[in-house]
Amino acid sequence: MIERLRQPPRQREFDDPDERSTPVPRGLAALAAALVAWGAWYITTLEGTADPSLGDRRTVAALAAATAPGGGSDGGQLFASKCAACHQASGTGVAGVFPPLAGSAWVTGSPTRLVQILLHGIQGPLDVNGVTYNGLMPPWKSLRDDEIAALATYVRTSWGNGADAVFTATVAEQRAATAGRTTPWGGGAELATVP
Numbered sequence: 001m002i003e004r005l006r007q008p009p010r011q012r013e014f015d016d017p018d019e020r021s022t023p024v025p026r027g028l029a030a031l032a033a034a035l036v037a038w039g040a041w042y043i044t045t046l047e048g049t050a051d052p053s054l055g056d057r058r059t060v061a062a063l064a065a066a067t068a069p070g071g072g073s074d075g076g077q078l079f080a081s082k083c084a085a086c087h088q089a090s091g092t093g094v095a096g097v098f099p100p101l102a103g104s105a106w107v108t109g110s111p112t113r114l115v116q117i118l119l120h121g122i123q124g125p126l127d128v129n130g131v132t133y134n135g136l137m138p139p140w141k142s143l144r145d146d147e148i149a150a151l152a153t154y155v156r157t158s159w160g161n162g163a164d165a166v167f168t169a170t171v172a173e174q175r176a177a178t179a180g181r182t183t184p185w186g187g188g189a190e191l192a193t194v195p
């Protein structure tokens with residue numbers, strides 16, 4: 001310091017501050033930019049459903065489909081708007097015309113067969129709780145997988161029915177397995193062949 005004061009006035013001056021023109025040291029800025037670029041590369045090249053032994057890399061969508069039957073769709077509301085007109089809100093149907101869903105083995109039995117009934121409908125003689133029906137159950141394949149899962153879960157768990165939930169993934173599998181089908185199931189005889 002004393003050394004400096006002995007110098008002529010101009011050399012005594014300190015350098016002008018440069019914080020305003022370069023607030024962040026260039027090296028640090030370059031390092032931060034490199035980290036951001038590496039992060040972007042890492043995220044975009046990350047495989048969502050890679051080998052689980054490398055850690056849990058399942059995506060949120062995959063987990064939601066596997067854990068939430070119907071993935072958030074409201075089965076009760078869908079039933080009221082799509083099915084209750086024929087099968088009645090009480091699930092008892094209309095004697096001789098629309099079969100009951102309450103206590104029906106088609107509903108509480110195989111979940112995959114129930115999904116097939118909902119996807120493609122039924123046309124042909126069908127025994128429900130000891131009564132033979134021969135009407136037309138419309139196909140519902142225009143509904144989303146999660147909606148059909150929610151509906152199936154709703155009918156399996158309402159009006160005293162105590163069957164387990166149906167998952168969206170099951171509906172997706174069943175839809176893919178019968179993608180080529182354009183006609184309804186031909187009544188109880190053909191449905192008996194559906195696992």
Ligand code: HEC
Nearest residue numbers: 082083086099100104106122123124126133134135136137
């Ligand atoms: C237009 C009237 C109608 C609508 C709407 C309808 N169904 Fe049906 N459903 C029928 C008829 C009729 C049968 C019997 C078909 C037969 O006799 O071959 C049936 C049969 C069924 C069966 C198998 C038999 C039983 O009683 O267990 C299930 C399960 C079923 N329907 C569920 C549903 C669900 C869930 C919905 C709403 C997405 C729905 N249906 C909408 C008329 C309807």
